[in-house]
Each structure stands twice: as C-alpha cells, then as structure tokens.
Amino acid sequence: MTRTSAVPLRLVPGPRGLPLLGNLPAFGRDPLGFLVRLRDGYGDAVRWSLGPRPSVFIFHPEHIAEMLGGVERTYEILDIGWAFRQVTGDSVILSKGAAWRRKRALVQPTVRPRQVRGYAETMVDCARAVADGWRDGGRVEVFREMALLTQRVVLRTLFGNDLGERRHVLGDAMAVAEREVGAELHGVSLFLPGWIRTPSRRRLLAALATVDAEVGRLIGDRLAAGDTGGERDDLLGRLLAARDDEGRPLTPKEVRDEAVTLWAAGHETTSTALTWAWYLLSESPPARARLTEELDRVLGGRPPGIDDYEQLVWTQQVVKEALRVYPPAWLIPSVACEGATLGGQPMPAGTIVWCSQWATHRDPRWFPDPAVFRPERWGADAPDAVPDHAWFPFGGGQRTCLGARFALVEAVLVLATLAQRFEVHVDRCEVGPAPGLLLQPATPLRATLRAVDRAGQA
Template sequence: MTTCRIPLAPVPGPRGLPVLGNLPAFGRDPLAFLERLRDDHGDAVLWSLGPRRSVFLSHPQHIAEMLAAREHTYDILDIGWAFKQVVGESVIMSGGADWRRKRSLVQPTVRPRQVRTYAATMVDCARSAADGWRDGERIDVRRQMALITQRVVLRCLFGNDLGDATGELARAMNVAEHEIGAELRSVSLFLPGWVTTPARRRLRAAVATIDAEVTRLIRARSGGAREAGYTAGGGPGGGEGRDDLLDRLLAARDEDGLPLSPREVRDEAVTLWAAGHETTSTALTWIWYLLSRHPSVRERLDAELDRVLAGRPPTIDDHDRLTWTQQIVKEALRLYPPAWLLAGVAREGAVLGGRRVPPGTVVWCSPWTTHRDPRWFAGAGEFRPERWDGGGSGDVPDHAWFPFGGGQRTCLGARFAQVEAVLVLAALAQRFRLDLPDVEVRPRVGLLLLPSAPLCATLRAVT
C-alpha cells in the first residue's frame, strides 16, 4: 500500500449553503470550482457537496495513497440514481469480496493478450468509416468518432453490429450519458429513487431499450459457451475460440466454479460497452481538435505514419513503434481526461498523509485539475506531446497523470482504450486531415468531458 510522505493538512474551503453546501457553485461550473479549490486554498480542501463532508485532494502523493487504499479503506460513492440504473451492480460499483470475485471474472476479457485479438477489428472499423468520407466534406467529429468506437465495442463485445438495433441503442446510451451528467450537477442527485421526474422517465425509457437488446443477446448465447466447450481460460478446450467479450463473460467461472448470473453479465456487458464506446470516442474527438490547432504536431504524425506504415493499414504489431501517435493520445488524455472526477467514502481506519480521515468523509480527486497543475507540468495548459518523449514522464510524479484511475481499481479497459485510440487515429490520419475552425472550445461537464459546442470539420484527403 502506498504511504504518503507529505502530511495532510486540510484547510476550510468556500462557505456553502445550508443543506446544499457547495452544490450550487459546483453545479454552475464544476471544473472552475475545483480549480479554485486547488489554487485558492491548497492541496487538501474541506468542502461539501450537499450535506456530506468532503475533502478535495490535489497533491499526487495524497491521490496515490487514496487510490491505492480505495479497495481496503474506502467504500464506493453512490453518485446517483441515474448512474446506478445504467451500470447496476457491475464491478465498478462493487466492493470487498464481491468486487474481487467480479474483477477476477471480468479482467481476463480485457487482458493484453485479448486486446491483441481485437486490434484488427479496431482498424477495420476505422477504415470502413474512412471509406465513406470524401475530400471537402463536412463532418460532425464527435458523431463520427462515436460511430466508429460504437462499431468497435459492439463487434468486440457482441460479435456483430446488431443490425437495425445499433442506431436505437446508440441513441439510448446518449440519453443515459446526458441524464447521468445532468443529475450529477443538480439537486436531483439527492432525490430518493422513488421520486419521478421528466429526466428520470427519459432515463428509464433509455435503460429499457438497452436492457431489452442486451438481455436478448444473453439469452441467445446462454448455454452456447458451455456447448462450445468454453473454459474460463479461453476458447474451446482452452484455445482462442470465439473472440467476443460476451461469450467470455458467459464462460467465466469463479474459484468455486460458479458463473456470473444473467443480471451480472448484463451489468458487466453494459458497463464495458458504455466505457469502451463513450470514453474512447470522447478522447478521439479532443485529439482531432488539438491536432487541427497544432499543425507541427500533425506534420510529425504524418511523418511517423509514413515511416512506420508505408501506406499499409496499422496492426497491433505497429502499436509500440507508433511512439509519436502514443504521445499524442497520452497528452490529449492529460488535457481532456474523459473521466474527470474520482471519489471514495472513508471507512474507519482510513489515513491520508499520516492523518486520520473521519469515517463517512467523501475524498475527491480530479484528473482535470491535477493534470493541469503547473507544478507538475511546464506549460500545463499547452498541448505538448513531446513532454512524453522516450515513453517516460521525466520529472512528472506518480499520479500526476491518472486518466484511468489508480491502484487495484484502475479501469480494467485502460489497455483496450489506449490501443484503440492509437490504432484508430493512425488508420484515419493516414487518409484524412480534419480541419476545424480556429476557435477555442471549452469542455462541457457531464459524466464525461465533452466539447461544449459541435466540432464540425472539413475533410482533407491525404495525398
């Protein structure tokens, strides 16, 4: 377990309102509010989101200690009724023995060996999209990236594009993402589940659409993994077998030989789908925005693609040689981390920086504020992929960059997401530039950090 050498000395933050605490100020502009906590108060700031006592951490050592201890001395924060409706009791919402069991069953589906088998699908989906693009055409960047990553995750997760259901499911997931983000910023975060609002009716309808299709697929497959001779270690007879995540979830067995229940499979499948689709499409959207504003970075990307790929499509074996492409992805994740806020609820025995944390305290940290802290990154607000030259981080301390969390609860799909972003970017950038208007776009806070305005780009074919 990580032990912090920096003493924790929490200081009072801005005065809040009765009952609501700092929720109104936070809800108006969460990113600016968290930046003020860091800049005006310090590395450990007391504040309140509603009636709950909270502390916000900005120092990487405190963050590393908290994330390393989350499984042992922190409970999962209930971040609202809406989020729970979508992900259910999946691994990201579980704790203790239940979390360890589910993690052991889900993790093998996204290990590096398995990610290798999905790489060709990632490239194929990107190239298929590019086949439909035309020089001079205008596109909505986020929509196009979402279509690509959705095809990737649906093919890797369910083994196909789901035909006519694909568009309906995408719309349902977009509604769910929007309503989760809206609830997080409003007083409805504290409403009991039985309270019905228009937003909750919209979410229920979206979740019903998602559940109907995912349940249909699970029922169609149930028994299929067993009949095909699947084992927990892979495909038939321990080999590779069918390469989609759903069959692997159905085939998984815990140490007692028990499978995930149909509801558990549903929760893990939907969580993998939402995380794999939305986070990567959001990251790719910001990458195109940054490349359009930094021509010299794009020129170096073109040179690397020409040198490494020489006109052929990228493969998983090219991934490690596409070093500049990886640096672009890493730097974009620093500036625009899709998951912008993390938290845990302290149990009895929680300690940070040698100081006891009162049980029930919500301990928060934000990749957005830490990634943009000038103490850890020179020119913190600037897009500089070269800061990651050599694959290392130089003088950047541990957990000054943590877009996928940290500790044992690091995002299980981190490797999948990073490989997908690199290969999709390479496959598309081989063939097109995306020219965007030279206008600064701020992020809009929801469940993820999305552009606050549509990003419409003009396609320019690479010759």
C-alpha cells in the same frame, strides 16, 4: 500494501456553503472552474461540502496515489447516484468487498493484453471503413464520427457483430442514458431518493428499458443456443464462459451489468478522447506534421496492426497528451472507512474524498504551461519527469479501469488508421468542455477533411 504519502497533508477549510446544499450550487454552475479555484485558492487538501455530507478535495499526486491505493482497504468507492447505478447495476465498477473481488477475477481476463491483441484487427477494420466513406473536402461533425466508429468497435468486440440497424436503437438509448447520468452528477437530483421520478429520471428509465431489452435478447440467444463455453471469441462469450473459484458462472443479470458497463466504458470514453485529439491536432500543425511523418515512416502506406503499436511512439504521445488536456473521466470520489489516513493525518470515517483528473492534469507544478498541447512532454528525453498520479485518466490502485489497455490501443490504432489518409481541420472557434458523465466538447466540432498527399501512392 497501501502506499503512504511522504507529503504531509495540511487540510484547510474551503469556501462556505449554503445550509443543506453546501457548495453544490457553486459546483453545479461551473464544476471545472470551482475545482481550479479550490486548488489555487486554498491548497492541496480542502474541506468542502457537496450537500449534507462532509467532503475533502485532494490535488497532490502523492495524496491521490495514497487514496486510490487504499480503495478496498481503508477507502471504498462512492455510490455516485441513483442514475449511475441504474446504468451499471451491480457491475465490477460499483461492487465492493468480496463481490468486487469475485467479479473482477471473472471480468479481468476478458480485457487482458492477449485478448486486446485479438481485438486490434477489428479496431483497424472499423476505422478503415470510416476512412473509406470520407472524401477530400468533405464535412463532418467530429464527435459523431468518432462515436459511430467506437460504437461499431465495441459492438463487434462485445457481441461479435455490429447488430446491423439495431445498433442505432441501442446506441441512441445508451446516449440518452449517459446524458441523464451526467446531468444528475452535478445537480440537486443527486440527493433525491430513488422513488422520486423527475423528468430526467423518466427519460433514463425509458432509455434503459430499450438497452435491457436489446442486451437481454443477445444474452438470451446465446444461452438458448447453449453458448456458455466461450465458443464465440468476443467479450460476451467470455463473460458467459467465466467461472469463479467455486465453478459458478455470472448470472444473466450480472452478465447484463458487466456488458453494459463495458459498453459505456469502451465506447464514449474512447470517442471522447479521439474527438479531443483531433481538435488539438487541428490547433497544432507541427504536432500534426510530426504525426504524418511517423505514420509514413513506420507504416509505409499500409494499415497499422497491433505489432506497430509500440513503434507508433509519437501517436501514443498525442493520445496521452489529449487525455491530459481533456481527460474524459474528470472526477473520482471515494469514502473514508474506519482507520483511514492521508498524508499521515486521520480521515474521519464517512468523509467523501474527491480527486479530479482535470485539476491535477492542469496543475502547472507538474505540467508547465498546462493548457498547451505538447505531446513531447511524454517523450523519453522530456526534461520534466511527470510524478506518479499527476496523470491518471484511468484512475489508479486496484480500481484502475480494467479497459485501460483496450482504450489506449484502440485510440492509437484508430488515430493512426484515419490520420494516414486524412487531415481533420476543425473549424476555428472557441471550444470548451462540458462536464457531464464525461468531459465532452460543449459545442459540436465541425471539420473539413483533407486527403493526405502521399507522393508515389495512388
């Protein structure tokens, strides 16, 4: 049943835009600043225009919850550009209606808590391998280290091995594809028809040719070996073994689309969250000291496991607060269908309704001193309760990210594994986010490693 907001919607006109382009130039120059100006200068529901289509931005958690809860009923997912669809294809993330329900039923079992429990050992093993290569006083670029780590995790959990040297070929191609998708999301090319081949689109297609060749080879090898019954305990094996209510499997193209989507969702999203977590911990010595204390108390020097996850309370709070301050996914658009409403007001069919994790996560009404990193906000004894959907890094409603549990467990276990052995001191500098497909640091985060001094241990 669709949730109806108890907060009335008061829709006001936003800034005037240019003919045809609307507010796209202002949004493209400074997306995050533009969103904050809409929120602070106009209110919780603002009309604006991104190109020729009418749009509304909503900022109140009640309205966000209602809109996300109405997806697949009175709202539908917006197809956010030619480039994005080239990467994800017709996967569960963009499918609609009966096709979406079928694919969700086939994909969801691959990332349920029981399956994630089985992947936890791989997450920790990959993190330990990284820590074994770190040295006291060593220098690293944080995002690169986290990206290589989460890449290996997703390859081992998705394909059953890390592909050796081929992982660099696949990883580099996916990085190009994700960068070009992000560039299109707030540029004029977002509105260009698919047959127009800009330089960015040519780079994207070249990268995806590599991705499709590599993933297609892996799928083909499994099919040639007759491995379609889930003999391999990895995500690819589970996708090949999945059957719908009529006994139909996913086609090789559908398996490709889901595998690439799981790769994109499970790799750079988590590496981005971990990168911001290290940056914020480096800027907050008391939070880092409390993390060290918890790891010593809970783990006693041994590597973490899935059974430690619930006991690593402060580590979880660090991850949640990092996801609040710098949410990797920062923008969600949906399209109103016939009969859609928000806050008791009708929403004309075809209107694009947008919400932003960045803008709502940093709203001082829900998070006092919103730019300040305070993991204690998430403690059981925190004085200020966080409203539902004031924090929504994984979306909400039926379209909540299927890999949310996987991502949270991975971030907590990886952070715990590395932090019990090393402190990561990021160089002091002005660091801001660069909004693309994900919200990543605009400049490299270079850091010095310091081995954790644990008395009585070698």
